[in-house]
Amino acid sequence: MIKYKMGIMGGTFDPIHIGHLILAEEAKNHFGLDKIIFIPTGKPPHKHWDNVADSVHRYEMTLIATIDNPDFIVSSIEIDREGTTYTIDTIKYLINQYNNTEFYFITGADSIVEIFKWKDTEKLLSLCNFITAKRAIVSDNKLEKTILDIEKRLGTTIDILPIPYIDISSTNIRQRIKRGKSIKYYVQDGVREYILKNKLYID
Numbered sequence: 001m002i003k004y005k006m007g008i009m010g011g012t013f014d015p016i017h018i019g020h021l022i023l024a025e026e027a028k029n030h031f032g033l034d035k036i037i038f039i040p041t042g043k044p045p046h047k048h049w050d051n052v053a054d055s056v057h058r059y060e061m062t063l064i065a066t067i068d069n070p071d072f073i074v075s076s077i078e079i080d081r082e083g084t085t086y087t088i089d090t091i092k093y094l095i096n097q098y099n100n101t102e103f104y105f106i107t108g109a110d111s112i113v114e115i116f117k118w119k120d121t122e123k124l125l126s127l128c129n130f131i132t133a134k135r136a137i138v139s140d141n142k143l144e145k146t147i148l149d150i151e152k153r154l155g156t157t158i159d160i161l162p163i164p165y166i167d168i169s170s171t172n173i174r175q176r177i178k179r180g181k182s183i184k185y186y187v188q189d190g191v192r193e194y195i196l197k198n199k200l201y202i203d
């Protein structure tokens, strides 16, 4: 039976930038994924939520950034969920919703090197494939060590997506806005307009 291949791009998206979009598009092409679901985070365990833009803004910006790509879908499942949001719950939910579907969770290296701190890591990696891209903020050595550790401890492989480093982060974009610098081309035009209109990240 032919399986449907669904990519999942989970992120805080504060704001969503071209790094996220290139990562999702490249993962889709390289692994032959049918669609990518972008899932803005609710309240995952590892961030200080007082410093993060409201979920409605992050969701809206994600919609704006992906609207021109028919293979990109945006889901509000995590921002609608009460309490702390864990990826394991999201994956279990999606498995129930979609029959005959294989899931691929798309990440950057900074997420993978923290994976043993996630909830139910072993179960999560048994339910879902993980794809990662190298990032300048994580040494290749550290990433390779983590992947070897995952293979040794859990018998699972993490696939590295062969794309160039994209040295852009939401942190860097927020800092640029605070300093009055341009973010043109760092984010989609519609996202930039949304940020300006809603006066996000200026203080």
Ligand SMILES: Nc1ncnc2c1ncn2[C@@H]1O[C@H](COP(=O)(O)OP(=O)(O)OP(=O)(O)O)[C@@H](O)[C@H]1O
Pocket (backbone or CB within 6 Å): 010, 011, 012, 013, 014, 019, 020, 023, 106, 107, 108, 109, 110, 111, 133, 134, 135, 166, 167, 168, 169, 170, 171, 172
């Ligand atoms: N430039 C990039 N290259 C590769 N992966 C990326 C890049 N930017 C983000 N990601 C990955 O996308 C996912 C969601 O990232 P997130 O929304 O936290 O963006 P971020 O730029 O890392 O944000 P912040 O700077 O606020 O931590 C994470 O798995 C992250 O590693």
Ligand SMILES: O=C(O)c1ccc[n+]([C@@H]2O[C@H](COP(=O)([O-])O)[C@@H](O)[C@H]2O)c1
Pocket (backbone or CB within 6 Å): 009, 010, 011, 012, 013, 039, 041, 044, 045, 046, 047, 085, 086, 087, 088, 111, 117, 118, 119
């Ligand atoms: O489930 C967990 O324990 C968990 C811990 C840390 C991060 N995550 C997920 O990892 C994805 C990337 O997170 P972030 O903070 O880098 O945007 C996002 O979908 C988070 O929900 C998940």
